[in-house]
Amino acid sequence: MAEFMDIHHGMKGITAEQLREAHNADxxxxxxxxVHFTRAWADPDAGDVFCLSEAPSAEAVQRVHERAGHKADEIHPVPLTI
Structure with a gap:
C-alpha cells in the first residue's frame, strides 16, 4: 500500500481536541x-494540518476526508521514507 501526506489549509487556531476529533472522524x-490514517499534526498559527496515511490511492484518502467533513487541499504521495 502507498503512503500519502495530505494538507488542510485554513484551520488557524485549531486546538489539540479539534485535531483529535477530526482524526477520529477519519x-x-x-x-x-x-485507508489507514497513521498520524496527524497541526500548526495552529499557520492554520495547516498534516495527515499521514496508507492507502490504495490519493482519491481514496480524499473520499474519507470529504465524508469526515474536512476535504484535503493537497495530497502528496510519499514514495521514499527512511
Missing part, C-alpha cells in the same frame, strides 16, 4: 476505502 470510516 479513523471511524477509513476502512470503507481501505
Amino acid at each position: 479513523l471511524a470510516i477509513e476502512g470503507q476505502e481501505n
Whole structure:
C-alpha cells in the first residue's frame, strides 16, 4: 500500500481536541476505502494540518476526508521514507 501526506489549509487556531476529533472522524470510516490514517499534526498559527496515511490511492484518502467533513487541499504521495 502507498503512503500519502495530505494538507488542510485554513484551520488557524485549531486546538489539540479539534485535531483529535477530526482524526477520529477519519479513523471511524477509513476502512470503507481501505485507508489507514497513521498520524496527524497541526500548526495552529499557520492554520495547516498534516495527515499521514496508507492507502490504495490519493482519491481514496480524499473520499474519507470529504465524508469526515474536512476535504484535503493537497495530497502528496510519499514514495521514499527512511
